[in-house]
Amino acid sequence: PGDVDIIITEIVDVDVESETSVPRYVELHSPRRRLRGEGFDHGLKLVVFHSESEEPHWASAVPIEYMPENGFLLVCNQAAYDIYTEKCAEVSSNIAGPANSNGNDQIALISGDEENGWFVVDIYGVIGEDGYDTDHEFFNARVIRKKSVTETRATWSKHDWQLCPSDTPDPNEWETDECGLAKGAPTPSPSSVPTPTEQKDCEFFFSELADCEEKPYIEIKSTCPGAKISRDISVVSWKQYGFTCDVDLKGVTVPDDGFIVICSNRIQHQVEYGGQYKEEDGVWRDLSVCDIEDFTLLTYFGHSSFALLDKNSDCEQTDCLSRDCYAGCSDKYLDIYGYRDASLLGTPYYFDKCRAVRVPEYPYGLSWFEPATWEVICPAVGVPATPDEKCDPREWNKVHLVLYFTEFCDPKDDSSKSFIELYSPNKRDVKIEDDLIIMKWEGTSNVPSYTFQSIKGQTVNENGFLVLCTNWYAMSEDTCNLQTGYHGIANINGQDHYALAKCEFPGPDCDMIDVYGSPGTDPKQSGQDFSGGRSIRLEYFYPMARKIFDIDQWIISENEVSADMCDPGKIDPNPGEEFRRDPKAPSSGKNSKNGNGKNKRGLRGQ
DSSP: OTTTTOEEEOOOOOOOSSSSOOOOEEEEEESSGGGGTEEOOOEEEEEEEEEOOOSSGGGGOOEEEEOTSSSEEEEOOOOHHHHHGGOOEEEEETSSSGOOOOOEEEEEEEEETTTTTEEEEEEESSSSSSOOTTTTHHHHHHHEETTTTOSSSSSSGGGEEEEETOOOOTTOOSSSOOTTOOOTTTOOOSSSOOOGGGGGGEEEEEEHHHHHHHHEEEEEEETTTOOOSSSSEEEEEEEEGOOOOEEETTBBBBOTTTTEESOHHHHHHHHHHHEEEEETTTTEEEEOSSEEOOOOOGGGGGGGGEEEEEETTTOOOOOOOSSTTTTTTTTTTEESSBBTBBBBBTTTTOOTTTTEEEOOOOSSSSOOGGGGGEEEOOOOOSSSGGGGSSSSSOOOOOOOOOOEEEEEEEOOGGGGGGGEEOOOOOOOSSEOSSSSEEEOOOTHHHSSOOOOOETTOOOTTTTTEEESOTTEEEEEEOTTTTEOOOOOOTSOOOEEEEEEEEEESSSTTTEEEESSOOSSSOOHTTTTTTTTTTEEEGGOSSSSOSSSSSGGGGGEESOOGGGGGOOOSSOOOOOOHHHHHHTTTHHHHHHHHTTTTTEEETTOOO
């Protein structure tokens, strides 16, 4: 249609290490105001022509029927939506769609359809030509439309576009067509040690905030090892009741490993982490070195917000308290965890007695707080910590999935609605990559049953749960993530013992992660039997995984629970004060005593 003035302004294939969760999007823009905030019916579709194909991939076409008020319409894949959230106007989860191209496809805005014919309105790439190793390939890059090209182009020209390898995106913006100048983008890493006048090229960001064993520390990563900081940069902390403090970094020399560690007590820090060394490029590094000591900065540590502030920034101070106040002002706050002028109490992001670790796929600072770039993980209690759970100053390692049992339900009225529930406190919407199985021991046997279930390849849902059920017809797919059948592991018996283990098949070499029960013992004698009932884990024992069964973590209801009293995919509230005063008394709500049933809390050591 002749009155369409919608163009493609940016296509992004973010350069990250992951091969399965790559943020990608296509940005559409209306340079003129008449279509903004309006719906229309021009038969427009955003489509992809795969490699050498001369026909659009119709199954993944995205209808374009409106233009937001800001003049930008961002079509994101799921990974991009997880980062940019409300900036995405449309989310295309189709892996073969236009928002999921890995750089060798053609992306076009067309008018028409497969049945009645179509024509190109605007395009990036050459239809019929695989983009691999051509001047229109954009693998691990972003392409930006030149600012001078404001009209639609039905034929692609390389002169209309700027290719920016490994560059930072700027969704819903088209202020520049130069690489490396996106709003909120990190400054480029220098190729040599910077001079005082070139230190704008140094990147500084938090890689870990660790509140471990009452010996907290802040770990800052810099792209300028060996440089003496000449910029007026400081670490700012916002605590409860409006209290704030800061530590200057100006004049500090960045160690040659690129890390700056701030601790509350240098001697305690060195005692805690002393003896830990790492060989890197033929050099042994002492991981216990604390570069800056400041007790006040790290008081109330796990409840506080932190930022790297450039005091010489030209950005104006505002009264804004939201997460993206300085999203377009990257030289004001170089990086931030939490919220300006506010503590983290009452938010999901506080890390008291835990640690906040930056996701390695985001090796740059952000001027706004982006929760998706962080993971909060807490060390195990009662058993030796795994390597991923330990604080690791002067290292920046990926944090792996934490997973454990939270509920077993064996309802007395409907065995088809039995289930096993697992929960992850530190991961959402993540595919399980390790060889994890759920295995069991029947009755008093100390030999694992042949019935087990692998959960490798399954996905922990958006709320952190993985629910295994007997039957999808009895329990909806929205609630049950994995159907195991009537002869599978989820058709549970309250007198069996269960384990989450790392191995491919049940056996003595399995590495136990979490255990319910004591194999080889009589469940009725040990108090773990939940036949015709349910067993739920107490929330206040978080983190809960135990290689050795601890019955004090569980509320067990036997012969008294119907299917509607179980709640898969939810964390149960802690029992009320009445129950905690008298362990023999029934708890309220779903665990209330009915008929001749009994509700119990186990005793340690049985």
